[in-house]
Amino acid sequence: MRRTAALAVVVPLALALTLAPPAAGAPRPHAPAVVTTENETPVLYDDDEGGNASGDDPAIWVHPTHSDRSIVIVTAKEGGLRVYDLGSEELQSLAAEPAPRADGVDGRYNNVDIAYGLRVGGRTVDVAVVSDRYNDQLRFFTIDPAGSRAATPLREVTAPEQDFLFSPDRETVEEEQTAYGVAVWQPRKGETYAVVTQEGATTVATVRLTPRPNGTVGYTDIEHLTMPGSFPLPGGGTWVPCEEPGVGPQLEGVAVDQRSDVLFATQEDVGLWRIPLPLGSGAPRLVDKVADFGVRDTYDEESEECVPVDPDQPGLGGPNLVADAEGVDVYYGRGRVGYVIVSSQGDDRFAVYSTLGHNRPLGTFRIAGDGVDGINGSDGLAVTNRVVGDYREGLLVTHDEPETGPDVDPERDATNFSYVDWGRVADALGLQVSTNPGNDPRLR
Structure with a gap:
């Protein structure tokens, strides 16, 4: 059944733009902390020889009893999926095969998340x-309980003939304003949803996952929410982020705080949003803005870039995010404490916010390499508070582009992923470490 509710935003723009007031005594912005990584996955190359593999987004699956058997699953766009162990060795490579539908074409896998405990x-x-961007739908892969010990950790179980998420027909799918970011929402036992963003537009969708008796997984109940694409400015006037013609200020990174049923979403040229779930149950709130929020640009056809109308115009955003705001995930601490981690792609940093109250910023950090290269231009990221093999205080995995180093061909478009000990981030920013599995409602 396809049920589409066009929940066009009814939130007044002035309200949608409201930022969280700074907490009393909140620290002033300062230089980012620096943490290190020495573990990275093999390089992926986005060319014919490399199978057009371009890394984008990771997910961490933690083995319930033997954490050293946990795996990291990443998207490689036209290159499909890769599965790695905790030593960043490749365990499995899955091609982006055609979707199981009469009009299916080869896939383009953009983002990934984990749904726990489906029957x-x-x-x-x-x-x-x-x-899957090229088919405007979701694809599903069961995870072998043996994890890294399995011969084939992932197996596709996508039900055939799933509805397009944002497009009325295949012809519209070809325009590629299709399924983009994805996060899983599990509000209670027996209910699992996915939240999906749309490339090149401001629409967010939710669907209910529906396991089938034949061993496949599909979805129903598609609902849409249209987020703002223009914003009021102090003193009057409206700001519209500059994009190429026909493209809106898209959202990509999404993560659900399973404790509070809140979606955190990054609108790349705008900032970080907090959106109550189900969609339409409350007003979205812009938690933080990118530094050049409000700067008027114009699209230059020749360079295919947005250039400032006035190079000296100051931005109205905060100090924590520089466009694009990209990957986002939630770390579950003790009690009600939690953190939202966001990749600030424009300046190779990561910002951390509290999940509580008005989501005040708690600091930023960079990731430097120790025997490997540091992190540049991160797209997606994933974090877990769980003990994961030798990562005794939790694990952060992040995309890196461009991947550099002595063994990387500088003439090719190279990406990969790096593993970071959460304890190093926590020490650098004075954050909590709590590895109790009960912190994450999905794992209880």
């Missing part, structure tokens, strides 16, 4: 949920 084909399994 599929008579057994309870965890499922990797993947957005």
